[in-house]
Each structure stands twice: as structure tokens, then as C-alpha cells.
Amino acid sequence: MKALVKTAAEPGLELTDVPEPSVGPGDVLIKVKQTGICGTDLHIHGWDDWAASHVQAPLVVGHEFSGVVVEIGSSVTDVAVGDVVSGEGHLVCGRCRNCRAGRRHLCINTRGIGVQLDGAFAEYVALPSQNAWVHTTPIGFDVAAIFDPFGNAVHTALAFPMLGEDVLVTGAGPIGILAAMVSKHAGARNVVISDLSEQRLALASSLGVDLALDARTAKPQDAHDQLGMTEGFDVGLEMSGSPVALRDMISSMTHGGRIAVLGLPADEISIDFATVVLNMLTIKGIYGREMFETWYAMSVLLQSGLDISGVITDRFDHTDYEQAFAAARSGHGGKVIMNWES
Incomplete structure (x- = not known):
């Protein structure tokens, strides 16, 4: 089968032939339809320090995908051939303290497809049946392909109650915009988003945020007068990994404000902990998705009318992967999508 492979410890990927993955007793084989490009994939493609320390070539990359189940293992009973699925790309051990307590998203032995294990930028991918999320209501393969990043956004946005709150989102990348949309759908009063890209701010505005701020010329506090806010933000969602964004967010929160941090910084960040203490702020780190509570929330959000298709702005055939990666x-x-249908 054809797959995008990190063939050597150097920049770039190669579209090449690799063996079709085998299916164990508890696994399913999925015919990949569409895939999404993630920031992790960009790191691996560019072969930066993070990639060099986490990835061992050769490796089939990619972890955001949708497809159709074409084969199931002998012990699989919860997934059937023909099911339309997305995939939870974090594979957990099932034996550590958190796994055995039902907190699988905190597994200390987590491995990721497309990072430690062969991934989904391929014609077929195999994974444990419990990691296949079956879509029981009709959903497009493009939207199903971005359930992984959508899950990151949902996990972050729903970390704290949203109803009636004023929310600040720093970082208007696809996940930041998705988090803003979830916040609004979950009942937030005002949702403000900030970024450095005029195009992404325009996209966020078209998808329903109340105010989009250019971080080069505006501060979060500027939203107060424009939206009639009398105090600071109740909830902050830091999606950018920017030290400046986090510091600005901390200074703009109301007393008792709550911050969920998904953005990964490149280096250590210094913050004003006196403000955190004196204003009694809560800062919570977020990684991946809760397995599988977040997945239930994602499906319910779409069933209740949330339309996330507008976050997808670029579509390419998998053979044009270099253009797709350049767009991302x-x-x-x-969001950038690659089509794998032959």
C-alpha cells in the first residue's frame, strides 16, 4: 500500500510502498478516506529537535483520520466491517494506576500512532478496536477526519463551566477556533480570540466569535469596553504556546478565573505567580482527549447543531502532500485535509 513515511532522520517525507498492516485478535483494519495535518506532523516533517528526540525512522506518520472498517480481529465484537470511524490515536497500557482507575487519558505509558507507532497517512491503518470511534449518525469523512483536534478543543473548552461566562482564547489556529466555537455553543456570553494572523482572525469572526483581536496591536483588556465587560475574563483557553499570550491572559482574568492551557511552548515560560496567587487563579494543563468522555461530547455537540466544517479551509490529494504541508x-x-480515496 502507499503511505507517507519518515524514511530517515532528516527533513521531509516520502510517499512510498509499505506492507499493509496486520490485524491482531483485538484490532480493526481501516481503509483510510481522509486525513488531517497536525502540528505534530509538521514537526516530524521538518525534523526539528522535538521530532529527533521522539521519532525513530522509518515510520508511517499521521494520526488524524477517518475511514471505513474493512476487517476485524477474531475477538472484536464492538466494531463491524463497514462502520465509519475516526481513531483515538493514543494507545494506553490498561495496567497503570490511571488506566485501572478509568483515567486512560492520563496513562503513563501512552504511545501515539504516527509518533511511536505506524500511523494513518496511508491507504490502511490498524489499531485496537477500542480506539475506533464509530459514527452512528451520518457524518462527512472530512469532519470525521478532524475529530482528533476537535477533541483537543472540546477537552480544553469544557475543562470549566462555560454557561454565561466571558471567555478569552489566545491562538486562532484550527484548534483555537474550534475551542471558541465550542465555548459559544456551550453557553458562553462573550468569546474573544486573539492571534497574529489577519486571515485566521477573519476566519474566527466568520465562524461566530464575538471579537477577534490582532495581538500585535491590541491587548485582551481592550475587549472590556468593546463588549461591556465590567470585570476580567472568567475562563481563558491558551492555545498558542506563546509566553506573551499566557502572561497577557493571566493579567486579564477576573479574580477566581480559570485557565486551561493546551498550547505547547517551545521553551520555559516565566509568569507572574503573585497574580496567580493573589487573584486565586486556576491553571490546568490539557493534553489530548479524555477517553472516551470527550468523544461522546464531540458527537453530541455535532448532533445538537454545532457545525465545524467551516474550520476546514484547504483540501489536497495525498499525492500533493508537499503542497498540503506547505499550506498547513x-x-x-x-484545517488542511488530505484525501486518500483511490
């Missing part, structure tokens, strides 16, 4: 790396669009 530009930092100005929304």
Missing part, C-alpha cells in the same frame, strides 16, 4: 505550515489558514 503557512499559519494563515484553517
Whole structure:
């Protein structure tokens, strides 16, 4: 089968032939339909320090995908051939303290497809049946392909109650915009988003945020007068990994404000902990998705009318992967999708 492979410890990927994955007793084989490009994939493609320390070539990359089940293992009873699925790309051990307590998203032995294990930028991918999320209501393969990043957004946005709150989202990448949309759908009063890209701010505005701020010329506090806010933000969602964004967020929160942090910084960040203490702020780190509570929330959000298709702005055939990666790396669009249907 054809797959995008990190063939050597150097920049770039290669579309090449690899063996079709085998299916164990508890696994399913999925015919991949569409895939989404993630920031992790950009790191691996560019072969930066993070990739060099986490990835061992050769490796089939990619972890955001949708497809159709074409084969099931002998012990699989919860997934059937023909099911339309997305995939939870974090594979957990099932034996550590958190796994055995039902907190699988906190597994200390987590491995990721497309990072430690062969991934989904391929014609077929195999994974444990429990990691296949079956879509029981009709859903497009493009939207199903971005359930992984959608889950990151949902996990972050629903970390704290949203109803009636004023929310600040720093970082208008695809996940930041998705988090803003979830916040609004969950009942937030005002949702403000900030970024450096005019195109992404325009996209966020078109998808329903109340105010989009250019971080080069505006501060979060500027939203107060424009939206009639009398105090600071109740909830902050830091999605950018920017030290400046986090510090600005902390200074703009109301007393008792709550911050969920998904954005990964490149280096250590210094913050004003006196403000955190004196204003009694809560800062919570977020990684991946809760397995599988977040997945239930994602499906219910779509069933209740949330339309996330507008976050997808670029579509390419998998053979045009270099153009697709260039579009994702530009930092100005929304989600980039690659089609794997032959």
C-alpha cells in the first residue's frame, strides 16, 4: 500500500510502498478516506529537535483520520466491517494506576500512532478496536477526519463551566477556533480570540466569535469596553504556546478565573505567580482527549447543531502532500485535509 513515511532522520517525507498492516485478535483494519495535518506532523516533517528526540525512522506518520472498517480481529465484537470511524490515536497500557482507575487519558505509558507507532497517512491503518470511534449518525469523512483536534478543543473548552461566562482564547489556529466555537455553543456570553494572523482572525469572526483581536496591536483588556465587560475574563483557553499570550491572559482574568492551557511552548515560560496567587487563579494543563468522555461530547455537540466544517479551509490529494504541508505550515489558514480515496 502507499503511505507517507519518515524514511530517515532528516527533513521531509516520502510517499512510498509499505506492507499493509496486520490485524491482531483485538484490532480493526481501516481503509483510510481522509486525513488531517497536525502540528505534530509538521514537526516530524521538518525534523526539528522535538521530532529527533521522539521519532525513530522509518515510520508511517499521521494520526488524524477517518475511514471505513474493512476487517476485524477474531475477538472484536464492538466494531463491524463497514462502520465509519475516526481513531483515538493514543494507545494506553490498561495496567497503570490511571488506566485501572478509568483515567486512560492520563496513562503513563501512552504511545501515539504516527509518533511511536505506524500511523494513518496511508491507504490502511490498524489499531485496537477500542480506539475506533464509530459514527452512528451520518457524518462527512472530512469532519470525521478532524475529530482528533476537535477533541483537543472540546477537552480544553469544557475543562470549566462555560454557561454565561466571558471567555478569552489566545491562538486562532484550527484548534483555537474550534475551542471558541465550542465555548459559544456551550453557553458562553462573550468569546474573544486573539492571534497574529489577519486571515485566521477573519476566519474566527466568520465562524461566530464575538471579537477577534490582532495581538500585535491590541491587548485582551481592550475587549472590556468593546463588549461591556465590567470585570476580567472568567475562563481563558491558551492555545498558542506563546509566553506573551499566557502572561497577557493571566493579567486579564477576573479574580477566581480559570485557565486551561493546551498550547505547547517551545521553551520555559516565566509568569507572574503573585497574580496567580493573589487573584486565586486556576491553571490546568490539557493534553489530548479524555477517553472516551470527550468523544461522546464531540458527537453530541455535532448532533445538537454545532457545525465545524467551516474550520476546514484547504483540501489536497495525498499525492500533493508537499503542497498540503506547505499550506498547513503557512499559519494563515484553517484545517488542511488530505484525501486518500483511490
